[in-house]
Amino acid sequence: EYEKGLQLFSNGVLIMDKCADLLGDHFRFVRGVVDSQDFSLNISREMLQDNPQILKISKNLAKRIISELTKMLENDREKYEQFYKEFGRLIKEGVHMDFANREKLQNLLLFETMNGPKGKLVTLKEYRDAMPALQQEIYYITGDSRETLESSPHLEILRKENYDVLFMTDPIDEWVISEVGTYDGKKLKSVNKGDVK
Numbered sequence: 001e002y003e004k005g006l007q008l009f010s011n012g013v014l015i016m017d018k019c020a021d022l023l024g025d026h027f028r029f030v031r032g033v034v035d036s037q038d039f040s041l042n043i044s045r046e047m048l049q050d051n052p053q054i055l056k057i058s059k060n061l062a063k064r065i066i067s068e069l070t071k072m073l074e075n076d077r078e079k080y081e082q083f084y085k086e087f088g089r090l091i092k093e094g095v096h097m098d099f100a101n102r103e104k105l106q107n108l109l110l111f112e113t114m115n116g117p118k119g120k121l122v123t124l125k126e127y128r129d130a131m132p133a134l135q136q137e138i139y140y141i142t143g144d145s146r147e148t149l150e151s152s153p154h155l156e157i158l159r160k161e162n163y164d165v166l167f168m169t170d171p172i173d174e175w176v177i178s179e180v181g182t183y184d185g186k187k188l189k190s191v192n193k194g195d196v197k
Contacts, residue, residue, distance in 0.1 A: 004028035006061075007172040008048075009035040015043060021054050022076060026094030026105075027065055029087045034061075035072040059100070066104045073108060073123070084110050092176040106180055111140075111173075114155060118146060124183045129167060131186070138183055140166035142174045154191045165191055 004025070005018030012035060023030055038053045048054055069091075071079040084091070095106045110121035122130075127138060139158060141150040149167050159164055168174065178186055 006031070007033045008039070009033060010039040010041055010043075011035070011037055013041055015039055015041065016045065016048065018055075019048065021049060022058050022061060024062065024094065024098055026060075026090045026097060027062065027098070029090055030061075030065060045093075062098070062101055066108070068103060069108055070104070074120060081110065084108075084121070089170065089172065092170070092172055095176050096179045106183060109176075110165040112146060112169075114141075114150070114165075114167065121168075124180075127164065128184050128186060130164065132162065135161075135163050136186070137189040138166070138186045139189055139191050140168055140173075140177060142168045143192075145169055152191070158191065161174070 003018050003020075004023060005016075005020040006022045007014060008016040008019040008022065019034070022034060028133075034057060036053070036057065039048075039051075043051075068081070069083075071082065089109065091105055091108050095102055095109065097106060109124060111127075112118065112120065113122055113127065116122060124138070131138070141149050141152060141154065143152070146167055146169060149155075149169070155165060155185060168177065174190075180188055182188065
């Protein structure tokens with residue numbers, strides 16, 4: 001029953017209860033109020049859709065939401081991981097859909113890894129920072145569960161080299177990661193495809 005959108009006010013007077021144009025679909029978990037002096041009180045829903053002010057507010061809201069999530073990730077990791085369990089799929093959706101903010105949203109993604117204990121999540125940046133000097137690519141593997149992935153024969157050669165592998169167990173992970181392509185100059189390479197040199 002939840003309908004996305006923020007309440008839109010002009011100088012404290014409600015113009016619209018659910019203004020969906022203020023947020024991209026991947027931010028539909030956000031609730032709140034926008035109060036602006038730039039709208040007349042008798043503006044119609046149709047006029048709002050084409051209003052450049054709405055687009056400007058929407059861009060600023062996206063920046064602010066990403067900034068707040070980044071702060072939470074850096075300053076309160078436990079709280080961010082709880083948030084991510086609930087809404088991580090929407091962040092992934094944003095990586096796929098929100099071209100303007102893709103790079104910043106990529107930094108909010110979390111994954112388990114082959115070398116990490118079960119339940120420990122890392123960002124792409126943390127994975128990248130821990131890579132051995134000789135490792136040229138970021139490796140990932142997709143599957144139904146950690147247990148299934150851990151027994152994959154594709155991982156043997158990487159274990160011997162002491163390289164880590166991102167575990168992607170969400171059905172949309174592969175779809176999202178295809179949009180990322182490279183991260184910090186390193187290509188993301190699927191171990192499933194079997195073309196790891």
